Amino acid sequence: xxxxxxxxxxxxxxxxxxxxxxxxxxxxxxxxxxxxxxxxxxxxxxxxxxxxxxxxxxxxxxxxxxxxxxxxxxxxxxxxxxxxxxxxxxxxxxxxxxxxxxxxxxxxxxxxxxxxxxxxxxxxxxxxxxxxxxxxxxxxxxxxxxxxxxxxxxxx
Amino acid sequence: xxxxxxxxxxxxxxxxxxxxxxxxxxxxxxxxxxxxxxxxxxxxxxxxxxxxxxxxxxxxxxxxxxxxxxxxxxxxxxxxxxxxxxxxxxxxxxxxxxxxxxxxxxxxxxxxxxxxxxxxxxxxxxxxxxxxxxxxxxxxxxxxxxxxxxxxxxxx
DNA sequence: GTGTCTGCAAAGTCTTTGCACCATA
DNA sequence: TATGGTGCAAAGACTTTGCAGACAC
Numbered sequence: 001x002x003x004x005x006x007x008x009x010x011x012x013x014x015x016x017x018x019x020x021x022x023x024x025x026x027x028x029x030x031x032x033x034x035x036x037x038x039x040x041x042x043x044x045x046x047x048x049x050x051x052x053x054x055x056x057x058x059x060x061x062x063x064x065x066x067x068x069x070x071x072x073x074x075x076x077x078x079x080x081x082x083x084x085x086x087x088x089x090x091x092x093x094x095x096x097x098x099x100x101x102x103x104x105x106x107x108x109x110x111x112x113x114x115x116x117x118x119x120x121x122x123x124x125x126x127x128x129x130x131x132x133x134x135x136x137x138x139x140x141x142x143x144x145x146x147x148x149x150x151x152x153x154x155x156x
Numbered sequence: 157x158x159x160x161x162x163x164x165x166x167x168x169x170x171x172x173x174x175x176x177x178x179x180x181x182x183x184x185x186x187x188x189x190x191x192x193x194x195x196x197x198x199x200x201x202x203x204x205x206x207x208x209x210x211x212x213x214x215x216x217x218x219x220x221x222x223x224x225x226x227x228x229x230x231x232x233x234x235x236x237x238x239x240x241x242x243x244x245x246x247x248x249x250x251x252x253x254x255x256x257x258x259x260x261x262x263x264x265x266x267x268x269x270x271x272x273x274x275x276x277x278x279x280x281x282x283x284x285x286x287x288x289x290x291x292x293x294x295x296x297x298x299x300x301x302x303x304x305x306x307x308x309x310x311x312x
Numbered sequence: 313g314t315g316t317c318t319g320c321a322a323a324g325t326c327t328t329t330g331c332a333c334c335a336t337a
Numbered sequence: 338t339a340t341g342g343t344g345c346a347a348a349g350a351c352t353t354t355g356c357a358g359a360c361a362c
Contacts, residue, residue: 022316022361043352058319063352079235083327084351101292110290115282122278126271127301134266135306136257142300145283150291178336178341199327214344219327239352240326 026057030065040078040086040109082107103149175228182213186221196234196242196265238263259305
């Protein structure tokens, strides 16, 4: 797993080949699963979905592909404090930019789109300032709120 | 590990006892280690520090205490994408409110305090709106930027 | 044909749990 | 003395690695 990872021309096969990678059945299947959902899937979720259609694909490949896609900037990797990572296509998130409200009890995640303009504005300025001041190349950010959802507040 | 966890009167022993918990040697030692540092320590880091003074304290107790302190709202638990959690006293973070710039390559973390007023302002409004709209009790938030630090950009 | 990718099994890492003993309030 | 806390060892969960065979280009 060496290679020059980074943004490339559009179209996934092109993106892959442009980086010296190959487009294979498992990779295509994994990307499709991620594209078709609005949920935040774990590696195991993805594995099970892919497995329905291509039972020969292994969990290891799913992990390796997810790492590759994350490094290529095609997907985001999230931590919702569950002890496992969850993934979402950058594409989908950009189309409907949102952040997350995470219930620390039942682990439910709500996507919210409020304040987004304001947030983007704030983030852009922050990224610009910070990257200059610390000579940091900022690729990504995360904003998340944690708390108790309506159901879990009641049964507290 | 049952109990009514939540904010209480000031002073750690009081906070503990007020919640029905006990103040013990390991707990005191762990809190002291966290208070004395400005770094973000992992469970193992804390264990090793405590171990210097009280060698009988086990890693299990460190984990259990960290969970307790997190639930009580005395410390924050962070994920810097390393595969392990890191902890920081709420007290310290409040005294010098900051967020984090995380290098995805060398895992270095820079605390930054720029934009904090603006950020707090934004967060307050967001929390108010979101908690109303989704009937969510927001306890906590996270803002982090990910990228490459000055050293890692060069050797990319 | 060459270098990448894959599946399987095994190992690794961090974290949690079970249980008997100990200590705080 | 009655809970709650602790240490040890073992288990658990997620993720990574080694390796030989398979496949994309």
